[in-house]
Amino acid sequence: MADLGMPQKTIEILKKYDFRIQKKYGQNFLIDPHVLERIVTEAQVGPEDLVVEIGPGLGSLTQHLAEHAGEVVAVEIDRNLIPILEETLAEYHNVTVLNEDILKVDLTKLSHDHGDRPLKVVANLPYYITTPIVMGLLESRVPLKSITVMVQKEVADRMQVGPGTKDYGALSLAVQYYAKPEIVANVPPNCFIPRPNVGSAVIRLTLHEAPPVRVRDEKRMFALIRAAFGQRRKTLANALSNAPEIRVSREQVTKALGELGLSETIRGEALTLEQFAGLSDLL
Numbered sequence: 001m002a003d004l005g006m007p008q009k010t011i012e013i014l015k016k017y018d019f020r021i022q023k024k025y026g027q028n029f030l031i032d033p034h035v036l037e038r039i040v041t042e043a044q045v046g047p048e049d050l051v052v053e054i055g056p057g058l059g060s061l062t063q064h065l066a067e068h069a070g071e072v073v074a075v076e077i078d079r080n081l082i083p084i085l086e087e088t089l090a091e092y093h094n095v096t097v098l099n100e101d102i103l104k105v106d107l108t109k110l111s112h113d114h115g116d117r118p119l120k121v122v123a124n125l126p127y128y129i130t131t132p133i134v135m136g137l138l139e140s141r142v143p144l145k146s147i148t149v150m151v152q153k154e155v156a157d158r159m160q161v162g163p164g165t166k167d168y169g170a171l172s173l174a175v176q177y178y179a180k181p182e183i184v185a186n187v188p189p190n191c192f193i194p195r196p197n198v199g200s201a202v203i204r205l206t207l208h209e210a211p212p213v214r215v216r217d218e219k220r221m222f223a224l225i226r227a228a229f230g231q232r233r234k235t236l237a238n239a240l241s242n243a244p245e246i247r248v249s250r251e252q253v254t255k256a257l258g259e260l261g262l263s264e265t266i267r268g269e270a271l272t273l274e275q276f277a278g279l280s281d282l283l
């Protein structure tokens, strides 16, 4: 039975193993069974699914995942957690724990080794590497169905918003190019041990079958986006012509903006993904 998400049980395990919580690994353990069950429900985990969990910690989310999924592969960097996971996951025969850094695991191979099944990624992420993990998953073209993860609330907002808001930026555009983001739950600090000093949210990213916009050179478009938001207070024409890696003049940008029906004083934060794609094709 999945009992680890109860606060008393978590404290008992921490004491039994004299476990020192490692801040450097972003360890904030979930101690709310409702939140754990909600993550699994929102990830729509079922018996046909191969789930990859990033950072099982003590195994609380892993237990809930194992009760619903066909198979779970849980990747944990902290080797001191491995003996604990052996105990907390002992009764689940559909779970494999890998003691590795998720940023170094070849998930395409993992999918291949499981009959080319697409993966569902589910996690309460270590917040210090949220962006490299999420962008790494999206850009690497690992066969994925969805990514359902607990992240810092502010980061979830940045992934989900559209143009013209203060949170809109390179992360919003990159995430929305690959997936449909939906914030599915807000989670307060008191649901974790230790309590994080920020609010959290669960976001589900459902991968697009094909990108929502057509662009000739994806890399070029993302370079433009990074340059536009690297100097977000400047007009787009200034930000792009000041960025040496872009190699365009102010006049070229102004002309392209005109062709797209956009003002020459517009800032990057006002452009949609489609407009960035159009600009990239023209430049």
Ligand code: SAM
Residues within 6 Å of the ligand: 025, 026, 027, 028, 029, 030, 031, 054, 055, 056, 057, 058, 059, 060, 061, 062, 075, 076, 077, 078, 081, 100, 101, 102, 103, 123, 124, 125, 126, 127, 129
């Ligand atoms: N899933 C557990 C829970 O919800 O209680 C723990 C979540 S905790 C926020 C993040 C977990 O990710 C920790 O167990 C931490 O050790 C692990 N972790 C941190 N960096 C990692 C990495 N690069 N690769 C794999 N796991 C990592």
